Amino acid sequence: MTADAATTDAPSGAEVTGPPQRRAGTSLGHRIYHSFVLRRLLRSAFVIWVVATGVFLMVRLLPGNPVDVYINQQIALYGKSYEQAAAEAQNYFRFDPATPMWRQYIDYLVGLLHGDMGTSITTPGVTVTEKIAHYLPWTLYSVGLALIISISIGLLLGMIMAYRRGGIIDHAVSIIGSGFHAIPNYLLAILIVVVGAVQLGIIDYTRMRGNHSPGVSPELSFRFLSDIGYHATLPMITYILTTVGTWALIMKASTTQVLGEDYVTVARARGLKDARIQTNYVGRNALLPLIAQIATQAGFIVGGAIFVEQTFSYEGVGLLLFESINTRDYPMIQGVLLVVTITVVLANLCADLVNAALDPRIRLGEGGAA
């Protein structure tokens, strides 16, 4: 008994008294402490809180507040007097900039715990959740699909490049890919509009802008689907062109490294079929280091690309964020950034789980939890 008591871990068993219970308490405490999933969840919650707080503070560091911005706009746009505009603002807004910061913060956190991200300041009566729910599907669709295409093509190209190092595809993709990678996506978007639509006139920009053509309503029909595909073409081309080369180059490096591994030579020596070697031996190992990088792209999928969406008047989350910042719509900005944060955190969690599923060496690390 004494030997047992000596070997049990003191810190986690401290809250329980008496040697027999103490042992059970230790193992339970231990198990909670060592639980991989639980620890990851706690850490995720902490990260979300830190980001939420940071965003809350930084948003309020922006010069001006929603009311000031509104008043200035009214003066500049409609030539109203300050008093007149201020009186209008008073009627229009339910937001009082004089509320102490800590009060706003407490309200914000309490709201968040109830799953309530607040109400938009500039469009009273519309909740942040409603607004995001309205804009998010468009970004999910355009960026998500573009990324899937970009990653699939990129990984495939990367593997081909690695197998045929020094070949035509290798050289071409390396040069073109890194060239496009060096161009920011908003610049490419502007180039498409200026060169493709204005100068060459091969793109019907006025018809392609926006999410869908007027009069087309969301429904599960070919007409609607082809219409949104048509309107998403330009942003998607922008996203794909600016990212596909990067994926190809990363995959090439990873595959090249795996191709040099002993187990690939041994697999060839074992007379395995090429298809098996390329998928189970090379592909799977080359993909492992890329999973985390793919996960970080999740933030992009829900956050959208502010300037690209603006250039193409594509009403996605990026455009929503852009407008919210312009009007200092604090709850809106907080809401969008929070959704992005949560998505990135969750995606990383998923990446860990996928990694563990694909790589037994990682699985071993959590063996203590079982």
Add this chain to the structure above:
Amino acid sequence: MPTTSPSSTPADGTGADGTSSAAGSRAADGTSTPVLSVKDLEVAYRTGKDSRVRALRGVSFDLHPHSSLALVGESGCGKTTLGLALLRLLPALGEITGGSITFTGDDGRAREVTDMTASQLRRWRWSEAAMVFQGAQNAFNPVLTVGAQMADTLRDHAPGRIRRKEILERSAEVLRSVRLEPRRVLGSYPHELSGGMKQRALIATGLLMRPRLLVLDEPTTALDILTQRTVIDLLAELREEFGFAMIFISHDLALAAELADRVVTMYAGTVVETGSTADIFSSPRHPYTSKLINAVPPVRGDLAELASIPGAPPSLATLPPGCAFAPRCELATDECRTAEPPLIPLTERPRDMTHAAACIHHDQVHHERKVIARA
């Protein structure tokens, strides 16, 4: 030429070989067809657009069924290149530029390895010629279990579909023969096994298809001395049990002395001496072999006798005109530096055991006989 062995009677050779039992036939009559016959093999590595380095220069030897041959030499002498070339596994920059590798299977049909197409090669590898690589630590795919990798091997060599039960039985059988517990090892990932276990699992994988030829490249290098012992004993036993011919690549002469019937010494990409293990170790006739043997710690006697070989092997890109070993040899004369000596047959023995050395001063090589064995 040492390769002018009595093997030139293929008719009765095939017959005798087809009926020979697995064990104990290596001391046989000398009429069998060699499993592997390498003739004037040349391998070059591309080093630039138009520049090449000759890594193997006219290597020839025969390997008879159930016999074992040790390839010895310093690092960089072309041993591993030879091993890889035999299975056509040279890296992308390496290329067989001449010579032939003839493999004769159980059916007695001779096939030219250098002429095989990719798919012929794939089917031939492992089912008839397997290779155990240097450093087994990385020989298994880290994301698949050992069992899954053995199953892959069986599946890709099976003529049709193969049943799970058969896969398990055959995998378990070879694992048991390398004294591993199948139930434990089959479900394990490579990182869950120790170095020695991995090495044995790799040997077991090599035996899976019951190949006629097993090439082992430094199979014990990464192992500690006790594990080495286990692996060596195991190899000797497995050879009796499975009856494969073995090429054993090693810089460890003591190991060669223990496992091989025949020794081939390589230097700067070419064979400098060949002969039976007994001949080579009792009276080496090439100064390089003699010095290699002297560099092995003796079991008895003074450690001070240990002699290293001064200098380093020549760069294969800038070989001296004559004997490649001349710059490091105290017997070297002007004659050595002008022309590269051919292999000179010294003692005729049956079954390709002829002792031959590529040294014009072979009669001046005096070797102090000493006992070498593994600790």
